[in-house]
Amino acid sequence: MIAVLTRDLRLAIRAGGGFGLGLAFFLLVAVLVPLGVGPEPATLARIAPGILWVGALLACLLTLDRIFALDFEDGSLDLLATAPIPMEGTVAMKALAHWLVTGLPLTLVSPVLALLMNLPAQGYPWLLASLLLGTPALSMIGTFGAALTVGVKRGGLLLSLIVLPLYVPTLIFGAEAVKRGAQGMEAAVPLLLMAGITFGAGALLPFAAAAAIRVNLR
Amino acid sequence: MSIWEYANPKKFMQTSAWALPWVSGAAAVCLVTGLIWGFFFTPDDYRQGSTVKIIYLHVPAAMMAINAWVMMLVTSLIWIVRRHHVSALAAKAAAPVGLTFTLIALVTGALWGQPMWGTWWAWDPRLTSFLILGLFYLGYIALWAAVDNPDTAADLTGVLCIVGSVFALLSRYAVNFWNQGLHQGASLSMDAEENVADVFWVPLVVCIVGFILLFVALVLARTRTEIRARRLAALVARERMA
Numbered sequence: 471m472i473a474v475l476t477r478d479l480r481l482a483i484r485a486g487g488g489f490g491l492g493l494a495f496f497l498l499v500a501v502l503v504p505l506g507v508g509p510e511p512a513t514l515a516r517i518a519p520g521i522l523w524v525g526a527l528l529a530c531l532l533t534l535d536r537i538f539a540l541d542f543e544d545g546s547l548d549l550l551a552t553a554p555i556p557m558e559g560t561v562a563m564k565a566l567a568h569w570l571v572t573g574l575p576l577t578l579v580s581p582v583l584a585l586l587m588n589l590p591a592q593g594y595p596w597l598l599a600s601l602l603l604g605t606p607a608l609s610m611i612g613t614f615g616a617a618l619t620v621g622v623k624r625g626g627l628l629l630s631l632i633v634l635p636l637y638v639p640t641l642i643f644g645a646e647a648v649k650r651g652a653q654g655m656e657a658a659v660p661l662l663l664m665a666g667i668t669f670g671a672g673a674l675l676p677f678a679a680a681a682a683i684r685v686n687l688r
Numbered sequence: 689m690s691i692w693e694y695a696n697p698k699k700f701m702q703t704s705a706w707a708l709p710w711v712s713g714a715a716a717v718c719l720v721t722g723l724i725w726g727f728f729f730t731p732d733d734y735r736q737g738s739t740v741k742i743i744y745l746h747v748p749a750a751m752m753a754i755n756a757w758v759m760m761l762v763t764s765l766i767w768i769v770r771r772h773h774v775s776a777l778a779a780k781a782a783a784p785v786g787l788t789f790t791l792i793a794l795v796t797g798a799l800w801g802q803p804m805w806g807t808w809w810a811w812d813p814r815l816t817s818f819l820i821l822g823l824f825y826l827g828y829i830a831l832w833a834a835v836d837n838p839d840t841a842a843d844l845t846g847v848l849c850i851v852g853s854v855f856a857l858l859s860r861y862a863v864n865f866w867n868q869g870l871h872q873g874a875s876l877s878m879d880a881e882e883n884v885a886d887v888f889w890v891p892l893v894v895c896i897v898g899f900i901l902l903f904v905a906l907v908l909a910r911t912r913t914e915i916r917a918r919r920l921a922a923l924v925a926r927e928r929m930a
Contacts, residue, residue: 632827639862
């Protein structure tokens with residue numbers, strides 16, 4: 471399982487493209503929104519939590535179809551399926567690798583973008599905590615969506631359609647936690663609910679994703 | 689004799705051919721009775737005026753939009769556990785019907801909301817979760833359409849339906865948490881405190897029964913079409929092999 475993880479990480483870093491793409495997209499969102507809605511600091515501060523979360527979500531979505539598609543095309547997914555580790559483990563490692571190359575960097579650069587978006591200072595810890603806890607759920611749900619659509623030609627758009635409704639609870643709780651934190655309100659409840667979704671997704675979705683992969687390889 | 693006999697396509701076709709006219713007829717009778725009664729023979733509400741009458745479309749459609757997904761969940765589970773093709777095809781057949789009911793509920797809700805709340809759309813928990821339910825239906829239908837092999841498609845959509853059910857439920861409570869809105873609470877709960885008055889209640893129940901029967905009739909008819917399409921595909925494939 472460690473081998474699968476390191477292989478995916480190495481591929482992601484060396485092959486380029488996918489690794490920086492999500493980050494660049496996240497940055498673009500944070501640049502375009504002030505251009506679109508106007509630069510008033512008060513407005514930006516009010517919409518910052520939502521925009522940052524939506525940006526992170528879309529950046530995550532952008533890189534999802536790479537999780538299985540390349541392995542499916544060159545046949546290494548079949549090899550992974552016959553490898554002596556369970557498919558569930560492979561899927562979980564794939565999701566972890568996706569998180570390490572998209573979710574974690576997004577979380578780490580988010581304070582800089584929050585600065586651009588004029589997020590109130592007390593919102594920063596909540597932004598970091600919610601992204602750190604929430605982006606693994608995005609990766610895991612996305613891995614499930616990618617597993618469903620791996621056999622479909624040009625499945626990217628279909629993948630977005632399937633995955634976006636599944637992202638709704640995570641987005642709501644994540645953005646709500648940041649919003650409450652930025653206003654100096656109690657924000658632990660949405661954060662905990664979102665953490666519950668993350669752990670639930672991590673515990674259950676590998677089985678669903680592995681089942682979908684097996685169906686697609688049959 | 690068990691219910692699983694009806695999983696045999698031949699048996700299903702026979703039974704549904706017999707049942708379909710009866711169910712359709714009963715649905716038509718209930719809908720015509722309920723709607724005419726509701727529209728023409730009930731008084732206007734003292735606050736809402738005649739716009740209250742849209743309830744006879746709105747509430748049953750909304751109920752069936754959710755129940756259609758539940759039915760798809762059950763049939764998907766049956767397909768995944770027992771591999772009965774009719775079950776998977778019934779789930780496939782129900783999805784567009786459920787989507788249509790969702791759209792009816794959303795559109796009639798907008799038409800009702802405009803005079804009552806002064807807005808076509810509000811980001812209210814119920815409205816939002818219905819919009820998300822519509823998206824779930826779209827994704828489900830798109831996945832069916834995208835996968836070529838019917839058995840693979842049935843498996844994948846089955847998994848999607850199960851996972852989607854969990855997330856649809858989560859979304860429901862998430863949007864509740866996110867915003868407290870305009871929409872009134874349940875009007876048909878068993879405790880009579882919040883119920884609609886009896887004059888509206890009886891035709892509404894008739895309409896709900898009519899919508900349930902309409903749903904069953906549509907799903908039966910569409911499932912028959914799916915089975916025939918599957919048989920046709922098998923015949924074409926055999927032709928090509930020969």
